[in-house]
Amino acid sequence: MKSIGGKTSSAKYVAYIALMSALLIGAQCALGFVAGIEIVTALLLCFAAYFGVVCGVLTAVSFSLLRCFIWGFYPPVVILYLIYYPLFALAFGLLGKIKDETYRSGKVRIAAAVNTILIVLASVCISLAVSDAIKISRLYKATLTACLYVVGGLCICACIMFNVLFVLVRHGKLSDGRTIKLFLLTSVAAVCTVCFTLLDDIISPLMLGMDKTSTLTYFYISFTAMLPQVICTLASVPTLYYPVTFALTKACPKR
Amino acid sequence: MKKFSKIIAAAIAVCTLAIGCALVGCNKGNGGLDLGDGTGKYIAKKTDSEVVFVGTTEVLKEHDEYSVYDYMTALSLKNQLTFDGYTGDYGYYLTAVNGIAGDDAAHTYWAFYISFTTLEGDDAVYAGGEYMTEYDYEGTTLYSANYGISGVPYVSGATYALVLESW
Numbered sequence: 001m002k003s004i005g006g007k008t009s010s011a012k013y014v015a016y017i018a019l020m021s022a023l024l025i026g027a028q029c030a031l032g033f034v035a036g037i038e039i040v041t042a043l044l045l046c047f048a049a050y051f052g053v054v055c056g057v058l059t060a061v062s063f064s065l066l067r068c069f070i071w072g073f074y075p076p077v078v079i080l081y082l083i084y085y086p087l088f089a090l091a092f093g094l095l096g097k098i099k100d101e102t103y104r105s106g107k108v109r110i111a112a113a114v115n116t117i118l119i120v121l122a123s124v125c126i127s128l129a130v131s132d133a134i135k136i137s138r139l140y141k142a143t144l145t146a147c148l149y150v151v152g153g154l155c156i157c158a159c160i161m162f163n164v165l166f167v168l169v170r171h172g173k174l175s176d177g178r179t180i181k182l183f184l185l186t187s188v189a190a191v192c193t194v195c196f197t198l199l200d201d202i203i204s205p206l207m208l209g210m211d212k213t214s215t216l217t218y219f220y221i222s223f224t225a226m227l228p229q230v231i232c233t234l235a236s237v238p239t240l241y242y243p244v245t246f247a248l249t250k251a252c253p254k255r
Numbered sequence: 256m257k258k259f260s261k262i263i264a265a266a267i268a269v270c271t272l273a274i275g276c277a278l279v280g281c282n283k284g285n286g287g288l289d290l291g292d293g294t295g296k297y298i299a300k301k302t303d304s305e306v307v308f309v310g311t312t313e314v315l316k317e318h319d320e321y322s323v324y325d326y327m328t329a330l331s332l333k334n335q336l337t338f339d340g341y342t343g344d345y346g347y348y349l350t351a352v353n354g355i356a357g358d359d360a361a362h363t364y365w366a367f368y369i370s371f372t373t374l375e376g377d378d379a380v381y382a383g384g385e386y387m388t389e390y391d392y393e394g395t396t397l398y399s400a401n402y403g404i405s406g407v408p409y410v411s412g413a414t415y416a417l418v419l420e421s422w
Contacts, residue, residue, distance in 0.1 A: 033341075035342055035343060035344050036344065072359070135378045135379050135380070136379055137377075137379045137381065137402055137406045137407065137408065138319065138374075138377050138379065138408060139320065139322050139405070139406060139407075139408055140406065209386070210384075210386070211384040211385035211386045211387075212384065212385065213380055213383050213384030213385070213387075213401070214384045214386065214401055216380075217379075217380060217384075217401040217402070220379075221345055221346070221402070221406065222345075224344075224345070224346075225344035225345055229344075
């Protein structure tokens with residue numbers, strides 16, 4: 001427990017991990033009936049960013065295994081969760097280490113990272129929508145195209161907003177680096193959500209022994225699940241990050 | 256300025272949440288089906304574990320946006336068939352037909368077969384592949400579908416089969 005300070009007892013951290021795992025399972029249970037809507041990403045992100053890599057990864061592993069008692073032990077899902085969520089917690093545990101001062105000073109590296117992520121995501125979505133490259137059932141086509149345009153549009157808007165704020169920070173007209181931080185976290189979370197589905201597109205066909213045609217169909221259909229989740233991430237992370245972090249600061253102060 | 260950026264961030268979050276909810280909402284809802292006047296004379300229940308039906312406008316008028324799920328809903332509205340399942344991220348998961356449920360413990364599930372692999376004017380592959388299985392119904396060969404019942408379009412004249420199989 002070296003990386004989590006050493007001032008609060010390990011027992012307390014174990015309790016926090018258990019509590020957070022229960023909260024994540026509860027959140028997944030509560031929203032499980034609404035396709036495409038989930039807040040596990042936002043909650044685990046806040047927890048990992050606040051408590052650091054070790055707590056975040058342990059929570060991710062605990063959540064990935066315990067949820068199987070409710071939804072069943074399906075090998076492709078277990079493997080997917082055990083790979084994805086610990087890596088997700090690792091990424092945000094490391095991002096959480098970046099000091100607020102770094103955001104306030106307007107580091108060019110942060111701007112480059114956010115701009116690259118948002119522009120690449122927007123370009124891919126709009127290219128796929130315009131080129132009609134996803135060979136999917138005609139029943140899903142309209143919704144899928146709309147989702148691609150929405151994600152692309154949101155990324156472009158976020159990119160413009162971010163750059164305006166970043167210029168203001170660089171010129172000393174805006175001293176609050178919190179919004180810059182929020183943009184970085186949200187952008188990375190959106191990419192992680194895309195990676196989750198892409199990882200599933202590799203693991204499930206491999207483990208279920210799908211042939212090439214079925215794998216390709218599975219890949220195309222996965223966009224109908226991925227895009228609402230990306231939209232949900234783009235909404236839930238900015239909405240929940242500061243309230244949840246504030247609640248964690250009050251409930252679990254790091255002395 | 257600090258307050259201004261907070262308001263903008265909150266506004267973006269609320270807008271994206273509203274758009275997301277609207278899109279999810281758009282993806283649902285199979286009410287308001289354009290039902291036909293007949294009662295589905297083409298439905299054939301072979302056994303408890305095999306149900307075959309041929310799409311007909313007597314049950315449901317043909318519309319581009321109708322799926323086999325809609326057709327089965329129309330059949331159930333006409334008391335020809337009952338089915339159960341749930342909507343997941345990848346569409347509708349069929350769990351039971353006419354009261355007979357697939358059972359994970361017994362390794363059984365409802366397989367879905369269709370009489371076409373592609374449709375004209377459509378670039379999706381609805382059935383096919385190296386491991387595709389076939390099902391024969393009175394001389395018509397049906398193919399295991401690559402989509403669930405909510406992803407396959409309802410086509411008048413096409414044959415569909417639901418078969419309880421083991422895995």
